[in-house]
Amino acid sequence: MTTANSPASGAEQSFVTIGTAGVTGVYYPSGGATCRIVNLSRHDHGVRCSAETTLGSISNIDQLREGNLDFGYVQSDWAHHAYHGTSVFASSEPFEDLRTVFSLHPEVATIVVKRNSDYRQFDDLKGARINIGSSGSGSAASWSAIVRRIGWAEEDQGNLSNLRTSQLADALCTGSIDAYFMLIGHPAALIEETQQLCGVRLLGIESSAVEALLQQSPYYKRAVIPAETYGNEKAIDSFGVVATFTTSAKMPEKIVRTLVKAVYENFDGFKDLHPALGALSANDMTDFGEAAPLHPGALHFFQEQGLLPSESTSAD
Template identity: 60%
Template sequence: MMLVAMPVRAADQQFITIGTAGVTGIYYPAGGAICRIVNEGRSEHGVRCSMEATLGSIANVEKIRKGELEFGFVQSDWQHHAFNGTSVFEEEGAFPDLRSVFSLHAEAATLVVRSEASYKTFDDLKGARVNAGSEGSGSEASFSVLVDRLGWSESDLQGVTNFNSTEVAEALCGGQIDAYFLLIGHPAGVIEETAEQCGIRLIGMDDKSLDTFLEHAPYYMRTEIPAGLYGLEQPVASYGVVATVVTSAKLPDSIVYTLVETVFDGFESFNGLHPALTHLKARDMAGVAMAAPLHPGALKFFSEKGLLPAR
């Protein structure tokens, strides 16, 4: 007897929304990639996915905490702070129900200046006009951490602005700012857009500065922006984080399992949907240590597939 798969009834469908970030960053197309793969199989598993452009990591954590999002992209440093109730989350307190789903690409602290600027290192930017990122974004909060670690106050800068990712290229090339800061995966559309409007350079950190910076920030890691991007002849040394997908412990295991299963079963397709995702490996996405525990739905899938590191 032949069995025929029956479509899921509309009443049985589950709707999920993934919080991303601005449309010129990587979270937005990565969220689109996840939703595209999930929605291709929605008649079988009953999960329908949409994405929401947000201010980024911190906004996504807050929306998940309030039940306004099911999933969100969050930098690993802000995942750490949210779970533990530190830094910008100190007033609201720890988010013990925050759960990891999987990790994605590395994101590097990036400072972009015009090619004719005299700035050579992070320290040279003292007294400059720097764009920290959209107000309330993970980049803005990470810039505040950088300023603090360098021993500066914001009064040491001529001005700190909050142009968003669609405005910052014009602001830099038009002379409204001297530099802009991002904590972002590469290649990044916003930097490519800037390079099309004017000549640019990326500023790195020397080893001594990196050692000092990382000593008291275990949620950061050494990384670099590869040569070949944006006309770079040499890699640019920096520090960074890992992009992660998170959810709440309150979300049913079956929904999280379905999302993870769908992404990993369509892994080759997912890899090809954005250049920043090209070098991802399934074992790394499951095994990177994250502050928040794995959601049971993700843990079940990774255990079944043998993707978790040996303990």
């Protein structure tokens, strides 16, 4: 965060950065929408912001820890692991200053193959060429956690790749890869693009595997990709996490409150900016499950709006 005096008013202005992900997902338009809403009233509250493309959740957490970002969109499971110093964060100190600001849409574990392929279920992918997301993304880390929990051996994972999301539709349709995996909100522009190029089939994840994941990992939730989202006749059973907007405990309460208030008071317009946000309600902003603790700037605002009980507490 940087501060400066406004030449026009002499009032102190704060400039904050929001880490998102690649431009074809939901994080980037969500970050852009947040900043547009905040910047419209910047002369009233003195806060300006900019949304930055990044590699995704893991990268955003690392940059928040290092102070290179002020806010970041993060999968709730990786917020949980970062705060506790587990999973991919086991080699570093727990990020005890990580704080949740609000939550958004569910992100569903999604496996995409070509419609005319022979892959019909998750286990058919053993030995296949699968793109699991960019290194440093939440999807790539989630893939490793998932296959470990459902018992795949190292050799079952075939040839894994880390292509950028902008490369995936072409890679699948030309046969460079057999499938791509990601945690993403639906409908997703990337999958719609792939559907138009060559037709897609979405693979479900067996209920027994999902049940094992839910028992071992409370930050996962059952999730469904609705029928007809991409021409699929039936709903696709899966699991998912929640997209959370995060910051550091060091971020001043006033600035956190400014961003939360801006999104909350313009919620209908915010939802209209991406189809994956369309089904959200204001109550979803406080449904962050097992992620990092709530920042007091967000907590106090949600209590004032009646979205959280007055006895709720933050970690601070």
